Amino acid sequence: MNKLIKKTLKLILPIVLGGFILYWVYRDFDFAKALDVLTHGTKWGWMLLSLVFGVLAQVVRGWRWKQTLEPLGAFPKTGDCINAIFVSYAASLVIPRMGEVSRCGILSRYDDVSFAKSLGTVVTERLVDMLCIGLITGVTVLLQFPVFTLFLEQTGTKIPSLLYLFTSVWFYIILLCGIGVIVLLYYLMRALSFFEKVKGVVLHVWEGIMSLRNVKNIPLFITYTVLIWLSYFIHFYLTFFCFSFTEHLSVLAALVMFVGGTFAVIVPTPNGAGPWHFAIISMMMLYGVNATDAGIFALIVHGIQTFLVVLLGIYGLVVLSFKKKSTAFTA
Numbered sequence: 001m002n003k004l005i006k007k008t009l010k011l012i013l014p015i016v017l018g019g020f021i022l023y024w025v026y027r028d029f030d031f032a033k034a035l036d037v038l039t040h041g042t043k044w045g046w047m048l049l050s051l052v053f054g055v056l057a058q059v060v061r062g063w064r065w066k067q068t069l070e071p072l073g074a075f076p077k078t079g080d081c082i083n084a085i086f087v088s089y090a091a092s093l094v095i096p097r098m099g100e101v102s103r104c105g106i107l108s109r110y111d112d113v114s115f116a117k118s119l120g121t122v123v124t125e126r127l128v129d130m131l132c133i134g135l136i137t138g139v140t141v142l143l144q145f146p147v148f149t150l151f152l153e154q155t156g157t158k159i160p161s162l163l164y165l166f167t168s169v170w171f172y173i174i175l176l177c178g179i180g181v182i183v184l185l186y187y188l189m190r191a192l193s194f195f196e197k198v199k200g201v202v203l204h205v206w207e208g209i210m211s212l213r214n215v216k217n218i219p220l221f222i223t224y225t226v227l228i229w230l231s232y233f234i235h236f237y238l239t240f241f242c243f244s245f246t247e248h249l250s251v252l253a254a255l256v257m258f259v260g261g262t263f264a265v266i267v268p269t270p271n272g273a274g275p276w277h278f279a280i281i282s283m284m285m286l287y288g289v290n291a292t293d294a295g296i297f298a299l300i301v302h303g304i305q306t307f308l309v310v311l312l313g314i315y316g317l318v319v320l321s322f323k324k325k326s327t328a329f330t331a
Helices: 002-025 031-040 044-072 078-094 099-111 115-143 145-154 162-167 169-196 201-214 218-242 251-264 275-286 291-321
Strands: none
Touching: 002 275, 031 291, 044 078, 044 115, 044 201, 044 218, 044 291, 078 099, 078 291, 099 115, 115 145, 115 218, 115 251, 145 275, 218 251, 218 291, 251 275, 275 291
């Protein structure tokens, strides 16, 4: 019964957290206007072009993942790597961060790739992604430092006084997000403790982590990494041209919001729902977009991009369902 309760909480709490933040952000929102913009005020040509880059980012991530598996003596089909990525993103909508586990399970099932070793390569990917986020953030902060300072002041995270800190609603939203991240880290540590009890698994995971040292074509790996993050950014930036109230925003403005949104999705809610909206709306208002239009932008863009993730996940599952499963499940 306790295990059932824990599993239920792991499923429900992220949804509750995201739902609460969404409710607060959109509690007095004019949804009729958002629907009108969606049906009559959205330039779908730009939106479709944006989605192309969203797909490209996931495809290239599949290519890069295959490259990191090769030093381990694992040679899964390229299509399986890509479809596993598609499914992993969709799985994370149900249980945040579940995708990392699900994609390793897919390759183990269909390509005889060691689950533990592939999990190690995923850890390596995440470390590389963290480095990329750090570099992008550093450059962006240097270029737009006054904007970040103003954002921190208006959201109550730059503390002019303790009184202001505890009376800022935005501070409590950020606090909830921080708690969510801590809970996620707790469950990851619990998972690691479980793996340590399984003989040989940790060694396999470490072997996967160190696979980057033996990647044959480092320039290609770097190219894939740059292309992934460039595609993510273009995927977001092109959505500015979908609406009359955001098409005037600069590349630097998009970069600031991209960084804010990237950190927001770390919070364990389905596809960053709630924290992402809060970050994008708050930052967009700093560039002169009114609260209603910023809310419309966040609602429509996040909704369509999430729908894309769902569609790709379904596509990946359908394609994989026609494949013959491996006769052995490799740990």
